Amino acid sequence: MRKVLALFTLVLALALGSLGTAGFSQMPPIKVGVLAPLSGFAAADGKSVLTGIQIAAEEINAKGGILGRRVELVTYDDQADPKQAVSFTRRLIELERVAFIIGGSYSGASLAASPVANEAGVLFMAAYAVHPDITRAKPFAFRMGLLGPVQGRVGAQLVKDLKLKRVAILTIQNDFGRALEAGFREHAKKVGLEVVFAEAYPPGNQNFTPLLTRLRGVAPDAIYASGYYAEAANLVRQARALGLRVPIIGQEGYDSPKFIELAGPAAEGVLLTTTLDRDSRNPEVQGFLKKYRERAGIPADMVAASGFSALKVMALSVEKANRLDSEAVRWALRSLTNLESAVGHIYYFTEDGDPVKTATVQVVRNGEFRRFRNYTDLSLLKP
Amino acid sequence: MDWSTLAALTVDGLAVGSIYALTAFGLTLVYGLLRVLHVAHAGVYAVGAYGGWLAYTLTGNLGGTIVVGTLLAVIVGVFLEWWFYRPLQGKPPLVPLIGSIGLFVAVGDLLRILFGPYQQSFPVLPPRPILSPLTLPQVAVVGSTVLLFLLVYVVTNRTALGLSWKAIAQDLEMAAAVGIPLPRYTRMAFALASGLAGVAGILVGAYYNQIYPSMGSVPAYKALAVVVLGGLGNPWGTVVAGVLLGVIESIATAFLGNQFPPEGVAFLAMILVLLFRPQGLLASRIQG
Amino acid sequence: MYSITVLSLLCIYAIVAISLNLVTGLAGQVTLGHAAFFGIGAYAVGFLTTRGLPFFLAWPVGVFIAAGLGLLLGGISLRLREDFLAIATIGFNFVVVAAFLYLPYFGGAYGISGIPRPLGNTWFFLLILVSTLAVMWLHEHVRRSDLGLALMSLRESELAAETLGVDVRRFKITAFVLGTGIAGLAGGLYAGYIGVIRPEDFGFPLSVTFLAMVAVGGMGTLWGPVAGAFLLGGFAQAFAFVYNYQLVLYGLLLALIMRYRPQGLLGRIL
Numbered sequence: 001m002r003k004v005l006a007l008f009t010l011v012l013a014l015a016l017g018s019l020g021t022a023g024f025s026q027m028p029p030i031k032v033g034v035l036a037p038l039s040g041f042a043a044a045d046g047k048s049v050l051t052g053i054q055i056a057a058e059e060i061n062a063k064g065g066i067l068g069r070r071v072e073l074v075t076y077d078d079q080a081d082p083k084q085a086v087s088f089t090r091r092l093i094e095l096e097r098v099a100f101i102i103g104g105s106y107s108g109a110s111l112a113a114s115p116v117a118n119e120a121g122v123l124f125m126a127a128y129a130v131h132p133d134i135t136r137a138k139p140f141a142f143r144m145g146l147l148g149p150v151q152g153r154v155g156a157q158l159v160k161d162l163k164l165k166r167v168a169i170l171t172i173q174n175d176f177g178r179a180l181e182a183g184f185r186e187h188a189k190k191v192g193l194e195v196v197f198a199e200a201y202p203p204g205n206q207n208f209t210p211l212l213t214r215l216r217g218v219a220p221d222a223i224y225a226s227g228y229y230a231e232a233a234n235l236v237r238q239a240r241a242l243g244l245r246v247p248i249i250g251q252e253g254y255d256s257p258k259f260i261e262l263a264g265p266a267a268e269g270v271l272l273t274t275t276l277d278r279d280s281r282n283p284e285v286q287g288f289l290k291k292y293r294e295r296a297g298i299p300a301d302m303v304a305a306s307g308f309s310a311l312k313v314m315a316l317s318v319e320k321a322n323r324l325d326s327e328a329v330r331w332a333l334r335s336l337t338n339l340e341s342a343v344g345h346i347y348y349f350t351e352d353g354d355p356v357k358t359a360t361v362q363v364v365r366n367g368e369f370r371r372f373r374n375y376t377d378l379s380l381l382k383p
Numbered sequence: 384m385d386w387s388t389l390a391a392l393t394v395d396g397l398a399v400g401s402i403y404a405l406t407a408f409g410l411t412l413v414y415g416l417l418r419v420l421h422v423a424h425a426g427v428y429a430v431g432a433y434g435g436w437l438a439y440t441l442t443g444n445l446g447g448t449i450v451v452g453t454l455l456a457v458i459v460g461v462f463l464e465w466w467f468y469r470p471l472q473g474k475p476p477l478v479p480l481i482g483s484i485g486l487f488v489a490v491g492d493l494l495r496i497l498f499g500p501y502q503q504s505f506p507v508l509p510p511r512p513i514l515s516p517l518t519l520p521q522v523a524v525v526g527s528t529v530l531l532f533l534l535v536y537v538v539t540n541r542t543a544l545g546l547s548w549k550a551i552a553q554d555l556e557m558a559a560a561v562g563i564p565l566p567r568y569t570r571m572a573f574a575l576a577s578g579l580a581g582v583a584g585i586l587v588g589a590y591y592n593q594i595y596p597s598m599g600s601v602p603a604y605k606a607l608a609v610v611v612l613g614g615l616g617n618p619w620g621t622v623v624a625g626v627l628l629g630v631i632e633s634i635a636t637a638f639l640g641n642q643f644p645p646e647g648v649a650f651l652a653m654i655l656v657l658l659f660r661p662q663g664l665l666a667s668r669i670q671g
Numbered sequence: 672m673y674s675i676t677v678l679s680l681l682c683i684y685a686i687v688a689i690s691l692n693l694v695t696g697l698a699g700q701v702t703l704g705h706a707a708f709f710g711i712g713a714y715a716v717g718f719l720t721t722r723g724l725p726f727f728l729a730w731p732v733g734v735f736i737a738a739g740l741g742l743l744l745g746g747i748s749l750r751l752r753e754d755f756l757a758i759a760t761i762g763f764n765f766v767v768v769a770a771f772l773y774l775p776y777f778g779g780a781y782g783i784s785g786i787p788r789p790l791g792n793t794w795f796f797l798l799i800l801v802s803t804l805a806v807m808w809l810h811e812h813v814r815r816s817d818l819g820l821a822l823m824s825l826r827e828s829e830l831a832a833e834t835l836g837v838d839v840r841r842f843k844i845t846a847f848v849l850g851t852g853i854a855g856l857a858g859g860l861y862a863g864y865i866g867v868i869r870p871e872d873f874g875f876p877l878s879v880t881f882l883a884m885v886a887v888g889g890m891g892t893l894w895g896p897v898a899g900a901f902l903l904g905g906f907a908q909a910f911a912f913v914y915n916y917q918l919v920l921y922g923l924l925l926a927l928i929m930r931y932r933p934q935g936l937l938g939r940i941l
Contacts, residue, residue, distance in 0.1 A: 039492055039918040041597055043500030077907075077914040082865055082872065084907050087677050091908070094673040111784050111867040133784045173641065173772070174780045175869075199640045204601065206591045209395045210636035213388055230502050234591055241510040241518060261504045262593050420754070467930055476754060477701050478933040481886045484879050485925025492919035604761065604875060611758055647769025650762035657759045658750055 029072040030065070030324070032057070032311065033092030035113060036104035037080035041204075044258075045228075045303045049104035049127055050075060052300070052307030055291050056315075066315050067322070074098055078105050082112035089113040093120050099324050100125065102310050107131035107175045114141040121326050123333075125314055128252075128306040131175050132383075135353040140330060142353035144310040144343065146275055147383050148176060151251050152183025154273045154359045154375050155224055158249060160191040161373075164221035168197035170211065170235065172227040172253070180226045180251055187380075196220050201231070208235045212242050222246050228253040233262035240266040247271060255302035260367055267364045271372055275343035276305040277360040279371035284312075288342040302343065309341040347378065354383050391516035392633045398521045398590065400629020401528035404622045405583035406602045407609040408535075409460075409576025415552040415616035416569050417468055419479040424580055425599030425606065426490030427463075431456035431581025432588040432598060433494055436505050445507060453581040459490075460577025464570055487603060495596035508589040520590045531582065532622060535575065548572060552616060608653050614662050675796045677908055679864055682796075682803045683857050684904040688884040688896035689810050690853035695882065696890035697814060698846035700748055704760030705881045707767035708737040708851040710873025712858025714771060717783035717868050726789035730859040737855025738848050740767075745847030749840055764875050771870035782869030786862050799860055806853055810893055813849065887928050889938025898937055 034053055037046035057071045065071055074096045076088040085105060092098045093116075100123035103110045110129040117124035118138040126134050126141070130148035135141045146154075159167050169184065171177040177200065188195060197218045199211050212235075215223070223246060225235055232254045239248060250272040260267045277285060288308050292300035313333070318324060321332035334353075339346040344358040359381060363372040375381065406428055413421045435452025438444070463486065471479045508520040539545030547568050550558040559565055583602075588594035609628055613621030628649075636645065691705050715733030720726055744763060748756050771777050778784075788795055813819045862868055880903060888899025906924070910917050928936065 038914060039495060039500075041600075043495055043596070044502065047500050075914065076911055077917055079907070079918070082867055082869075083680060086865060087673075087680065087908055088911070090673040090676045091911070108782070108867065108869050108872070112865055115866055131781070131784075175782075178780050201641060202645070206593075207395070207399055207633070210392060210633045211640060213392060213395075214637050214640070217388070230593060230595070233502075233593065237510060237592065241512075258501055262502055264504070264506060264509070264592065414754075418754070420757075467926065471930065471933060474933045476757075477695070477882070477886055477890075478929050480757075481879075481883050482926045482929030484883070485922045485927075485929065487922070489919050489922025489926060492916075492922060496915065496919060604765075607758060607761065611755075615754065644769030644773050647766045647773070650765040654747070654759050654762045654766075657755050657762075658747065661751070661755055 027069045029070040030067070030318075031072050031074050031096055031098040032314075033089075033096060033098035033101035034073050034075040034104055035078045035085055035088055035092075035101065035109065036075065036307075037106065037109070038075075038077035040079040040081070042080040042106055045106075045128075046077070046080075046104065048256075048301050048304040049307035051292065051296050052288075052304035053102055053104060053127075053311050055288065055295060055304075056308045056311035059291070060311070060315050066318050067324070071311075071315070078109045078113075080106045080109050082108050085109035085113040086116055089116045089124075090120075093117065093122050098122070099318070100314055100326070100329070102127060102307065102314070103129065103134075104307050104310075105129065107134065110134050114138055117141065123314065123326050123329060125310045127310040128303050130179050132179070132354075138353070140326060142333060142349065143355065144306050144313065144341075145355075146252070146344075146357065146359060147183075147354055148179025149183030149186070150381060150383055151273050151359065152180040152185075153187035153380055154361075155180070155249055155251060156184045156187035156191060156193060157375065157377075157380055158271065158273065158361055159188070159193055159222050159224065162222065162247060164247065165192075166194050166196045166219075166221045168215050168218065168220035168223045169195060169199070170208075170215070170223065170225040170227075171198070171200045172205075172231060173200040173202050176253065177226040184224055201227075203228075203231070205231055206234050208238045209242065212239050212244065216242055216244055220246060223248045225249070226251055226253060229256040229259035230262065233259055233267070236263045236270055237266040249273070252302045255362070255369070257299040257301065260364055260369075267367075270364045272362055272369075273359055274302050274362055275357065275359060276300070276302045276362075276369075277344070277371055277374065278362065278369045280360075282340050284340050285342050305342040309343045313339070313341060313346075345376075347381075350383055352383070356382055387516065388637075389634070392637050393630055394516055394521050394525075396630030396633030397626060398524045398629070399633060400626035401525050402583050402587050402590070403602075403605065403609050403629055404625030405528055405531070405579045405586070407606040407613070407621045407625050408532075408618055409580050410606050411610045411613060411616055411621040412548070412572050412576050412618050413468075414610065415618070416548060416572050417472065417479075419468060419471075419476055420483065420607065421463075421468070421576075422480065422483040422603055423463055423486035423490065424460075424576065425603035426487045427456050427460045427577045428580040428584040428587075428602055429491060429494060429594075429596065429599040430459050430584070431577075432505075432584030432594045433498060434581065435585035436503055436588060436594050439505065439507060448507065449582065449585060452585045453578050456577045456581025456584065457574050460573045460580070461570055464573035468573075469566065469569070487599065491596050491599055498596070500596060502593040502595045504592050505588040505594050506592055508592075524586050524590055527582065527586065531579065535579075544568070544571065608649060611653055612656060672792060675792055677905065679796045679799050681901050681904045682799045683861050683864065684881075684884065684900035685897045686803055686806050686857040686860070687854050687881050688888065688900040689806050689893070690850045690857065691881050691885050692890065692892075692896045693810065693813060693853070694846050694850035696885055696892070696896070697819060698843055700843060700846065701753060701757045701882075702744075702748075702760040703757050703875070703878050703882060704744070704762075704764035704767075705850075705854055706873045706875070706877035707764045708741060708854035709858040709861065709877070709881075710767060710771065710868075710870075711737045711740065712855030713862040713868050713873065714777060714783070714858075715855070716859040716862040717786045718777065720787055720789075720862075721783055721785060726787070726859075726863060730856070733859045734852050734855045737858070738852030741847045741851025742844065744851070745844035748843060748847060761875055761878070764873075764878050768870050768874050771873070777870075780870070782867060782872070783862075784867040786866050786868070788863050788866065795863065799864070802856065802860060806856075807893060807897070809849075809853075814893070883925055885935075887925065887935055889935030891939070892937055895935050895937040899935070902936075 128145040252274040317333040321328040361372040434455030438451035613624035712733035719729035884899035889895025
């Protein structure tokens with residue numbers, strides 16, 4: 001173990017030495033820890049989020065770094081596994097002595113990592129994980145993404161605003177899906193929607209035809225279906241093949257160009273609640289979309305945009321606090337208001353560290369995500 | 384539910400079941416000959432899918448897609464037999480099992496490193512209705528499966544090959560004693576098993592319009608259940624079990640949804656089969 | 672703290688690997704469902720401690736439930752020959768995970784989070800370490816006892832064991848109860864260690880990992896499973912610098928060891 005570590009340090013030192021110091025002062029770089037699922041079942045999101053974070057780091061360094069110091073990313077692959085996340089979080093904190101951590105992983109791994117960071121007094125920013133407990137009662141844990149229940153509420157409001165009443169729910173059976181469903185049902189009741197069908201399916205499911213066949217029998221006005229883009233593509237494709245023509249409402253799990261590629265023509269007209277608004281006039285959003293496409297060769301997704309914004313917001317907070325001390329940065333972050341990020345307008349961060357921010361509904365039109373409408377109603381968006 | 388719905392569900396189940404049958408057939412064939420659970424078979428299936436996808440994106444030729452994918456799967460499968468399974472003959476079954484799981488993990492992750500983690504679309508079978516309720520992908524999947532199994536049936540039952548496999552499966556030492564060249568015959572079994580898995584990979588990728596590095600994970604354990612239901616080592620029992628499982632799954636999901644855990648129920652059934660009918664559900668009627 | 676964190680997990684793995692060795696290595700019963708018992712211990716502690724029961728009361732409850740189900744599986748194992756048993760235990764694992772996911776009160780897909788750690792990091796590590804040593808001692812005690820000799824003979828040949836007048840049925844079941852109870856004990860420690868548990872954390876892949884630890888280290892020995900647990904459990908940490916290639920290397924390592932050293936790193940020649 002020690003030998004391996006020594007070797008690792010040596011390699012790192014050589015690599016850094018060859019990079020040179022690109023005009024930065026003699027001050028040591030600021031190390032930023034990144035946890036991302038780069039291999040295993042969540043590898044696609046891991047790659048997206050890491051690319052987003054890397055773009056943010058380059059952008060920050062091009063503008064002179066944080067507090068005049070270069071940002072250096074220390075990335076570990078947690079495989080979306082809580083066990084790896086715990087060990088790597090400690091490693092980032094104690095061996096790498098990172099200034100703060102960007103959690104680019106799913107809820108399970110983030111749930112295990114955030115208490116460790118919180119206990120050590122190191123700031124942890126979850127990029128897109130939705131589980132409420134990641135931040136709850138943890139002063140040093142923050143989140144960039146929209147909470148699951150909030151997003152579910154926006155979905156129900158959308159159904160209401162489309163003047164539809166009878167809705168069928170298809171839920172992916174994990175914490176992500178359950179959080180969305182809870183929010184959707186709560187708000188559906190409030191605005192008088194009728195849930196005429198509700199089913200769950202396991203993550204990774206490919207064949208939706210059996211469930212959709214029964215769903216067709218109840219003739220709903222709309223389908224609210226949660227899932228990630230791989231499941232969603234099959235769901236939408238098979239629904240259309242069965243002749244279901246009603247609106248399908250998804251959420252940020254659909255938000256990937258891969259969804260449109262995999263679903264093909266069936267993707268047209270699908271609505272999704274998310275936070276990356278492609279038609280935003282905000283230069284922060286447009287700049288990111290452009291840089292991502294240049295770097296990755298494919299259009300950006302919500303996960304990448306969340307990673308990008310997570311690092312940008314953390315950098316901004318450090319600048320505002322004017323030092324690296326976690327306690328100071330935490331208060332600086334809490335005092336940020338009305339911030340334009342790549343994933344929506346952030347009004348403020350709650351006491352728990354969750355953002356109150358705008359949500360957008362995107363629609364697939366001619367093979368691209370376009371804005372359908374934005375939601376800015378605070379009573380809907382507050383956690 | 385009316386009859387047309389039931390018919391649609393049956394067709395859907397037949398398509399899914401065909402894939403199960405194609406994958407599990409090879410697994411049970413290998414088990415019959417070598418007594419190992421060849422988990423890396425699901426890796427071979429993913430390799431076949433990627434091979435086909437690569438050929439399709441490069442050439443756009445459908446025939447070439449199937450040939451390249453199948454060949455690649457055969458090469459990988461035969462290599463595994465030669466390098467891994469053959470030298471481990473006679474070791475406790477746990478040894479090749481653990482190694483095989485390692486190989487499966489390595490193959491899946493290698494595909495991720497080579498082709499990226501994202502799902503890739505494989506749009507060769509657009510979901511067009513042909514003759515309601517049949518769609519093009521369903522017809523293509525079920526049709527090619529029937530054709531392939533007919534071919535396999537003819538080859539194994541009309542030639543010495545099938546007979547030798549039966550002999551080896553029943554008594555390895557005796558088979559060797561009467562002069563059956565074991566290595567050649569198990570290699571041929573691996574070639575056939577891997578070829579079918581490769582085709583299954585291509586078909587499933589086309590059916591759902593997506594291939595991805597970890598696509599073998601579900602078949603890896605589902606095929607095990609199919610193999611047990613069919614009676615371990617009984618190829619034709621496995622084919623029937625695979626198709627049946629597909630149809631039952633489709634109809635049960637439609638009627639019951641996921642109120643009960645589908646995998647939990649399926650595996651509970653499997654344990655009961657193991658306990659009370661270890662020769663498989665269909666053993667007395669269908670003999671390989 | 673980092674090394675304590677990593678070592679804690681490795682020791683928990685070592686306990687599970689040793690417990691599995693009692694069943695597979697000594698009694699020769701290949702099981703691919705050991706993660707289920709580990710999960711039962713973890714869920715018992717998670718469920719009870721988040722409802723206010725102290726860890727040290729919840730912990731034994733998990734051990735008893737795990738051992739009770741181990742008794743059931745042991746009974747099943749008597750009816751099945753080797754490969755069928757392995758597959759049946761895979762099924763058992765799926766059924767238990769489905770129960771975590773579907774039974775009310777277990778938090779469903781959310782799992783259980785915020786499980787309190789009974790002691791400070793260092794003291795908790797000491798508790799894990801002491802448990803590991805105790806389990807190692809128990810393993811050696813069993814191995815050297817009449818029971819152990821019987822178990823070993825069972826592994827070599829069931830028929831021979833029977834001719835020697837060994838009660839095969841009783842020993843198989845004893846091995847199962849001991850092995851699964853200890854896995855439940857390790858699961859309880861794990862719940863306190865990690866703080867968050869979800870159904871998928873105890874799935875079939877983890878069972879494979881446990882069995883791989885025993886096989887890679889060397890079955891039937893004491894230090895084999897421990898070495899296997901440290902090697903495979905620590906792999907991701909040791910190879911973090913090649914983060915993009917971790918998983919492929921892990922897979923290849925399993926395959927290469929089984930291919931070129933089938934008895935495991937510290938095992939006897941097969």
